[in-house]
Amino acid sequence: MTEVIKKWDEDLFIFLNSFHWDWLDPVMFQMSQTITWIPFYAVLVYFIYKSDPKMSWWVFGGVALSILISDQTTSGLMKPFFERLRPCHDERWEGIVHNYGRCGGLFGLASSHAANTFAVATFLNLKLGSKIKHLRWLFLWATIISYTRVYLGVHYPFDILLGAFIGFLAGLFSWFLIVFIKREILKTLLK
Numbered sequence: 001m002t003e004v005i006k007k008w009d010e011d012l013f014i015f016l017n018s019f020h021w022d023w024l025d026p027v028m029f030q031m032s033q034t035i036t037w038i039p040f041y042a043v044l045v046y047f048i049y050k051s052d053p054k055m056s057w058w059v060f061g062g063v064a065l066s067i068l069i070s071d072q073t074t075s076g077l078m079k080p081f082f083e084r085l086r087p088c089h090d091e092r093w094e095g096i097v098h099n100y101g102r103c104g105g106l107f108g109l110a111s112s113h114a115a116n117t118f119a120v121a122t123f124l125n126l127k128l129g130s131k132i133k134h135l136r137w138l139f140l141w142a143t144i145i146s147y148t149r150v151y152l153g154v155h156y157p158f159d160i161l162l163g164a165f166i167g168f169l170a171g172l173f174s175w176f177l178i179v180f181i182k183r184e185i186l187k188t189l190l191k
Helices: 002-018 025-031 034-051 055-083 111-129 137-151 157-190
Strands: none
Touching: 002 137, 002 157, 025 137, 025 157, 034 111, 055 111, 055 157, 111 137, 111 157, 137 157
């Protein structure tokens, strides 16, 4: 069964990766770079702070925890454990895979880009979805960032799906933890 799923994943990757244009390559590469998104993050920080200045540090702490959990789960645990070669490092795909930019580390299961962006989107929507309009768009942002990884030839679709799921769980866990800790601290302070 796992071989069938792996074959489907590889076939889907080859299909999706085959759609590329020279003019779009540098755009997709830049979209997957953290530095590109600094103005976006600055605006996000502003809206988070503006929504509740006194308690915004809880949100920033939750975002940091979400990223820490998702990144360490994917990069620190899963990639070394599963040792699934990135498509751009797999000799079977030489001359077939369109790889633009850096290939990255040797292993790719699961995608840290997908995990981290979905962790942020999940946590912020759970924590501030009722206070800040349009936070649901963060899921589109996370999906676009994740797709760039397939486009650039550095991740299989399953790497992305699993990374997104890990990110969702990390955001959910961080939200539960932050809500619980905040509630307990406030209870203690109010006694």
